[in-house]
Every structure is written in C-alpha cells, then in structure tokens.
Amino acid sequence: MTASQSTRRSGREPSIADVARLAGVAQGTVSNVLNRPNKVSEKTRLRVERAIDSLGFVRNGTARGLASGTRTTIGFVIADVSNSFFLDMARGAEEVAQLAGNTLLLANSDMDLSKQGAYLNLFDEERVAGILLAPLPRSLHHAASVRPHGRPRVILNADSGSTQVCSVAVDNELGGYLATRHLIELGKRNLVFVGGPETLIPIRDRHRGAERAVIEAHGEVRLDFIPTHEVRVEDGRKVGHSIAARERADVPDGIVAGADLLALGMLQSIVSESDLRIPDDIAIIGYDNNRSAWDSIVPISTVSQPGEEMGRNAARLLLEEVHAPGTHIHQHIVLEPTVVARQSTIGPRKN
Amino acid sequence: MTASQSTRRSGREPSIADVARLAGVAQGTVSNVLNRPNKVSEKTRLRVERAIDSLGFVRNGTARGLASGTRTTIGFVIADVSNSFFLDMARGAEEVAQLAGNTLLLANSDMDLSKQGAYLNLFDEERVAGILLAPLPRSLHHAASVRPHGRPRVILNADSGSTQVCSVAVDNELGGYLATRHLIELGKRNLVFVGGPETLIPIRDRHRGAERAVIEAHGEVRLDFIPTHEVRVEDGRKVGHSIAARERADVPDGIVAGADLLALGMLQSIVSESDLRIPDDIAIIGYDNNRSAWDSIVPISTVSQPGEEMGRNAARLLLEEVHAPGTHIHQHIVLEPTVVARQSTIGPRKN
DNA sequence: TTGAAAGCGTTACCAA
C-alpha cells in the first residue's frame, strides 16, 4: 500500500528555467511558446525552440498538472482486458477522447476487486480529467459510489442506477429477445436457451428476453432451458454432446446460446457427433460477436453488442461532465444490440 | 498537439494543508502519517486519519511526484491490445511491478506509429518511473532511440540491438525449428511451411527455423513453402481448400503454419472438404498458442510463446534500471518458445 | 515527536 520506489534519475532533467536561461528570455515566455505560440514573436519563438531542442527539454506533466489544475488524461479501468468487448469500448472511447485532445490510459482490474479499487484510487490520486469504469460483475454498488471530490466517472456495461454517475449499458433482455425472434422468424418452433449460471445478470436478462419472444408467439413455440456451469467452449461441447445423443424427436430445432463460446462448443459437438444439418435441422445463435464465432467452421450467427459505440458515448458523457461539472445532468444510456446472421442460422449465403 | 482541455473542478479539493489545519498539526506531520506512519505517535496519527476521512482527502499524485521526483507508475505502450500475446506480457509485467509497489498503465498504439510516438511522449512528460514498449513491426529504430534524459525503457518482442536499451524477445527461428522437429519426430516426411508474407520478420524467422530442422534431417524430409497474403483464418482456408483438392499423392503429411489462425483455417477446410484424417494423413501445427487454436474442433498443436515470462523479465530489467541508473548494464534477453502438442499432431490422447 | 519553511517545475497574472 504505502509503496515507495525511488526513481530519482541521475542528472536533473532540463527545466523551463534552463531553457529560458539558454534562450535569454523569461520562463513565462517559454511557457507561452509551449502553450500559446501565437502570443510570441516569431523571432523569440525560434530562439526558444532552438534552446528546447539543444537541451532535449520535455515538459514535466506533473508540474504542469499541478500548476494548471488541468489534466488531459482519461483513465479507463477495465474488468478484463482479454475480453475483446471491453477493448472495443476502449477503442471507441479513445477515438472521442483523442478528438477532444485527451489521451486514454488503460488499467486492467484482471477480474480482481482489490485491483479495481487500487486503480480507481490511482487515477483519483493522479487527478486525471475523468475515469471510465467497466466494473467487475458484482461490484456495482462499489463502482457507482463516488467520493465527494472524486473525479467525474462514467460506468460502462452496467446501469449505475445512480443519480451521481452516468452509465452506458446495452440491453441484454432485448438481445435475448432479438436472437430468439430471429430463430422464430426462420420457422423454428422447438427452442432451447443454453445459458451459463443464472447468477450472471447479463445471461439472466438474455434468457428473459428469449422468454418474452416465446410468449409473444402465443403458444406456438416452446423454450427449454439448459444451464451450464460456465460460459466456455468446453461447457458448450458437453451440452452439444448430450443433444447429439438424443432421439431425433427430442432434438430442438433452434438453440439460443447465452454466449458465443457456448455456441461454438455446441456446434462443434453437433457437427462431429451427429448427422444433424446446421441450420436446417438445428439452428444456433450465439451472443457477443466474439471473433471465434466468426472463425468457426460454420460461421455462427450472433448478437453483436455495440462496444465501440458504448465507448464513444461514455467518453462523450465524461467529457461533458469534465467541462461543465455544474450544469451536467447524469444520464443512463442503454444501447441496442443487433443480430448478425451467419451460416449457423441462415445457411450458406452471404455472411 | 497543443491540446488544452480545462478540467478545473468545482470547489477545491481538500489538501494536506486542510487536513493539517483540521487536525491541528503541521503539514509535515500529515505527510509523515501518509508516508512514514511509524514516525508519528499513535495519538496524532489517529487524529490525522480522522481528519483525512472526514474531509475525504485523497493525496494529489501530481504534486507528490513533483515534490519527491519519484513516480511509482510504469507505462506499457502496446502495439495491439487485441492480440492476447501482448496482454500476457502485460499480465507478467504487472505481476512484477505490483510486487515492487509499482502500478502498470497501458496505452494502445493500435498499430499506428504516430499513436505510439504520442504515448511514449505522454509517459515521458508524465515522468513515469519507466516505460515498457512492445513496438510496431517496423518501428524498431525509432523505438530503441532514447532521448538523453528520457525515462528508462525496455523493449519487448524485438531485439533492440542497442546498447542503450534492454530488450526481451523470443526466438522465432527456434520456434519454427521446434515445430518442424515435432512433425519430423512423428514420422512426417513431406512437409510444407505455410506462412504469411515473408516481409514479416517473425514469420520469416520461423520459416528459417523450419528449414534448419529439415536440413538436419539430411535429405530425408522435404519442405515446401506456400506464402499467404495475411495471417488470418480466411488465408488459411484458401490454402486448405487447395490442399484438399490435390491428388492424394501430392498431399503433404505435415503442415507447419506461421500462425495459429492460419492453421485453424486450413484445418477447417481440410476437415470439411476432404477425407484426410488429422493427424494420421496430415498433421498440422500452428504458432502463437492463440485461444482459438485450443478451441478448434480438433485442438491444434502450437508453439507457445512465453508472454507472461517476457513481461516479468522486462519489468524486472526496467525496475533494475530505475533503481540503479548508474550501474545498470543493458541486456538482451531471448526466451525460448515451447511446443504444445494437441490432437492435430498427436491425435486424441491427453492435451 | 513535531513544526516551520524551502523547494519541485510549471502556469498565470500583472506590470513593464
């Protein structure tokens, strides 16, 4: 906690004072050359710039931040950097941040609550302009509580439910609904939802959406539910294995998977262990638009979450708050996922 | 470039001076409570801590860094965060950094040279303790040149070839050699190396390693070469398609792929378009230990690069230099990749 | 053990 690594470098780095001395001007003038070049005469500007180059001067951001009370850095605390969904968010956020002249730094909580806390604290201490947070699954309460003087914060991929913090989420219930509708519209009537543990809120919401789509079909469609332990390929393989072994009459004609990896595993088992044709006998749709769904032997239809758009929205909200802390009104944006139809539901046409 | 986003927050944040005033002690004492708690009497410490809590005080890292000349943050500039290999490095680096009381911040160059430069510069300005850099493919010269007073820097996944900068790389030639040896030892004699463009140094090195293994076999083994445009699954599918269409006598009995995605695509085409059995008729080994290789319908053997270990080594070297700028001797570490044998070469046994 | 005060490198203001 009370870390203290000494980093005093050998030989002091050149400062503005050094530059000023060499160029024979005042510090303020050097500062102006750096920040408001047009307020300085061409001649002195060149002289200062030459001094800067010859000294190898690089401005000290810490001093700068301290003196100006201003930071241009935004911190993004990510639950799990190995999940490409979050990286999409980062990409979108960076795009917006960059346009506004800010830079985005990433910190990986690595699915560890204490790390998440440590990084939030670090960014607070560093007085970044603002913080983007994709919180760990069960840390919402923690995530949405901001200190009295804390940095502005926007929560991604969860509804903060707070009047103090903006959030940008995606409608999982709708995603489950759309995926299921997609299968129903293709004529499938005997469906099964294969999800991870119901304790995962997003999965639970997707399941609910699936149920809504079935209810809307007024009894014409049935929906089974098969829970899995996790949402990995292996879990999917197990389920696929058991489905492949069923009597033909008991095989569902459509599967809604709570996650792409699950869909991938099921598809692999079904393809290699049965004669069932995909999608004619059994159609499969996943969730997440994971790269591996696209790369599957039979490209898998999926529900795509607008990660980049989430990032853009979050960064936009954050910068709004940063620039107008007084008048800013906290919002909760919920974006809509979309179905990406591929071979596993519509057969070998285009994508 | 001359970005300037105003971030002055409403209502000044509590400072050490405020805490000192409320607790009725001197600033220095508060600082001691924060940094050397044992140098302060229990009684005043508690009083100060209570003041800190009631004010919601969070120390200002910028001022702290400025006054102490010390930073505990390490910056990692990553060529491409969506490549899990780099994230493994980040994980390893973070492990070491954390043990030493440092924190690791990530910046994504997003395969863009100007972004890489911008982030390097940012970290320089922020006076981080040190910089880890996984440079863009063709930016080595740029990456290895440090300014006179620049932060200590360690290069990952490339040999800096510089006496000014440490580097940690992995031996691609050896990886290609090992992969090929693996096939030869399994009895394969008619091999083909399927690689991306030879302009990619790592791929070229892997190819060379493959050639060395073949040369060592004294004419008993032949090695063809099929270049591809990129190293994506689609490229692999094309090659697999053409191989599946060959006369049986012209089909190689072993494939060394320059990358896992290539191997995955080939395997998919071969499995679905021919009767060739894997690995009996044709064995396939990839490179990278990509998650998708593991998740493939037939798990794909691969060459695993020690990403985490690279990260740990790099962080260790960096911290060494940070703590002993004078005596530190720059090193170039080259780690060895290992073969991970799975079904695509050894058939359905264990992993 | 505690207090007072001198920097750290920059910005920003006011005077010249």
Added chain:
DNA sequence: TTGGTAACGCTTTCAA
C-alpha cells in the same frame, strides 16, 4: 510582446 513572481500541493530538511 516580454519579464518577474506568486501560487499549485506535496516532500523533505532542519530546528525546536
């Protein structure tokens, strides 16, 4: 247009 100088919030040294 330029120069001089007071903050910014903290650490650190030196006295008390």
